[in-house]
Amino acid sequence: MNVANTATIRSHFPALERRHAGGPVAYLDGPGGTQVPRVVAEAMADYLLHHNANTHWAYPSSAETDEMLAASRLALADFMGCDAHEVALGANMTTLTYHLSRALGRTLSPGDEVVVTRLDHQANVAPWKDLARDLGLRVREVPFDLSSGRLDLEAYERALSPSTRIVALGAASNALGTVTPLEPLLAQARAVGAFTFVDAVHSAPHALPNAHALGCDALACSPYKFYGPHLGALFVRADRLDELDPHRLPCADGEGAARLETGTLSHEAIVGAGAAVDYLASLATPESQAPSVGRRARLAAAFDELGARCDALLADLWRGLEAIPGVTLFGPPPGSHRTSTLAFTVSGVDAERVTAHLAEAHGIFTSHGDFYASTVVEDLDPGPGGLVRAGLAIYSTPHEVVRTLEAVADARSA
Ligand SMILES: Cc1ncc(COP(=O)(O)O)c(C=O)c1O
Structure with a gap:
């Protein structure tokens, strides 16, 4: 291409x-x-100026809103390498991670352990530590090597045990640029039965996420880091969704991962995030004779x-x-x-x-x-x-x- x-x-x-x-x-x-490229801002302006409505009502701009939000959710699913019903959207990655941590907390008891790292952004540390404080969980913190800027893999292995219930890892450090090859670490976490969470906020603009292939249970990214508007997107694997009991308030009715969403979201930002994914896809054009190529490719x-x-x-x-x-x-x-x-x-x-x-x-x-x-x-x-x-x-x-x-x-x- x-x-x-x-x-x-x-x-x-x-x-x-x-x-x-x-x-x-x-x-x-x-x-x-x-x-932000012009097409993203134009998509947001077009939504606000010509289609703005709340969802699920029986008049055209509401139906258009439903369609546009569904289309963006699908675009973000293509971006993250998952299915649309596995995508939750929210104000930012931190808020979504916090909601998810609280939902997971309902399945945990005192003495259960959470693994976080010292290489991560606080958004992938503080929600888990806060949960641990409220529930009496034990936090294990994995250090990184000061000269290489890489996670201490031996310390990571030592941190895992049959008591580990959540492992929160970053795909890339937003401070140092370190990329952590996650597949083996996630496999080790799965082997002890832990729920695995990946912060892909810094890596997503550089390496296309592939949530299903990576083998994590959840992965989060933020479209404003990849040429979109301020928004957070969270993948939760379908079979893990069934086990989740998010704190539902009676003012949101999403299904699948959208059960983690609350209230009315920023429709314009969701539309803009979908446009950002389409913009990035549009930068690659197939050779003229090539058969039609999908967005993910x-x-x-x-x-x-x-x-x-x-x-x-x-x-x-x-x-x-x-x-x-x-x-x-x-x-x-x-x-x-x-x-x-x-x-x-x-x-x-x-x-x-x-x-x-x-x-x-x-x-x-x-x-x-x-x-x-x-x-x-x-x-x-x-x-x-x-x-x-x-x-x-x-x-x-x-x-x-x-x-x-x-x-x-x-x-x-x-
Ligand atoms: C690696 C990483 N994780 C998480 C976040 C938080 O993302 P958000 O602002 O969408 O909550 C950031 C933001 O800078 C980040 O760089």
Whole structure:
């Protein structure tokens, strides 16, 4: 399949026309939320301006709403690699994870154990710890290796036992970019009878999720990290759904995974998320004579090519940063299991000052702090202001990498 080139992709994003500090903005803040293509914003505006209604009523705009929401749920199922009735939608990943944790809590008793990791975002730690506190569960925390930024697999194995009831793992670290190959870890968790939860929020923009093939019981992602609007999406495996007893309030009537939803959702965001999936699929076009190709196959082709482009940019950014005196990089090097997100510090300059300098003097938008991966920053102890994080996205260019390297090189004098 042919995949759209970067110039074409960039023409889809009005935000890239923004200028700051005398030049075009370079958005390296994708791990915190990516920019949105015009078609996504147009789909949301079209819904709000022409179809806006509540669900399940006997008039056209309500019926259109039902159809549009169902179509988006199906698109997100294609994206996550599951069936539409296995998808729950909500305000964000954190809220959905919290709901799920409470539903699972109804099946647990004091002394049961939950496994979390120190490499994860708090959204995949705090809901489980909170549940443990309320129910008297024991929490086992898996550390990561400080120099490689990878999960300590021996410690993970030791954390599992017949008492383990929930294992919560991240597919990729939003702070360091570490990708954890999850299949063997999930198999080990299943072998002790645990419910397995995967936080795919940081990995989903880089590697197309495949919930069924991965072998997890639940997986969550956030469309605002993959060119969509602010929303969360949760997969729960069909046979696990039957065992779940979510806290149902009498103001939502969804079936399947939608039983985890409460109240009226952001219809426009759901429509926009479906449009984001279709946008990503549209970037791959079959050769002219090819038989018709489904959305999932197009997504896979687009992700393969776009992922390879981002990896190449990441390698250039990493190597360039490595060569700048005073820069310390954290996490796994290029060419290993990682996303195109990296973290660094500049000696003697607070991380917030580095990012402010990159923005103010060079129009380069990066993030600083701990990004709610609080235990990662606690353990690495990188110094004042935490880490500087730069993430490459499908609209990133080699020129932006060069600009970033020049900007970091003069950040010490900032
Ligand atoms: C790895 C990871 N998990 C979870 C979250 C939380 O997602 P949400 O904002 O949808 O709750 C984030 C957000 O930055 C994240 O990067």
